Amino acid sequence: MSVFxxxxHAVLFEALAIAFSVLGLMLFTDHPVSSLSGTMIAVATVAMLWNMVFNAIFDRFFPGQRETRGVAVRVLQVAAFEGGLLLITVPLMAWLLSVSLLEAFMMDIGVTLFIAVYxxxxxxxxxxxxxxxxxxxxxxGLQAHS
Known part of the structure; x- marks a missing residue:
């Protein structure tokens, strides 16, 4: 895949993830939409940068046609990506929402479980x-040259 x-890929992924995550957090927390939106935009920005770096590295370890990757490789990809992301986003969420690390972890786990499937x-x-x-x-292209 090219840099573009x-x-x-990352921007589309994150735009949809923000919308779905804010909706989910609205259902399960008492935080205002504006706080959740700002927090999820910050988390998504971190995730987008991590996504580009992580997947570039992952593609080097698993070269070839991406569409032929099996379920095991896809599960490994999601688990490794989300584990690394949690290390960054839990403290960020705790700070932005003024909650404990444990509360931020619980919210982030909920988002992470959703995002893993997504x-x-x-x-x-x-x-x-x-x-x-x-x-x-x-x-x-082949038909045009025929």
């Missing part, structure tokens, strides 16, 4: 849609 595509589905869909677009472009 990595940025597109990341699996998002990346699976993204990779397959990307592969289909590339195949379609290649097919059109």
């Amino acid at each position: 595509e990595r940025i597109f 990341a699996f589905v998002y990346n699976f869909c993204y990779d397959h849609i990307r592969a289909a677009i590339i195949r379609k472009r290649q097919d059109h």
Whole structure:
């Protein structure tokens, strides 16, 4: 993937993640929407940067066609990514929401569990849609030269 595509992939992922996470936290906490939105934007910004760095490294350890990755590799990818992210985001959430590290951890775990499933589905869909677009472009390119 090009740098531009990595940025597109990460921004789309995070925009959808912010919306879904704020909605979920609104249901389970007493924090105002404005605090939750600001916090999730900060967390998403950290996550987006971590996403680009982590996945560039991950792709070096697991080269080849991304759409052929099996469930075990995808589960490993999500678990390693989310574990590293928790180390950064728990203190950030505690500070931004003025809550204890334990409360921030509990909220972050809830978000993380949701994001883990969301990341699996998002990346699976993204990779397959990307592969289909590339195949379609290649097919059109071959037909144009025929």
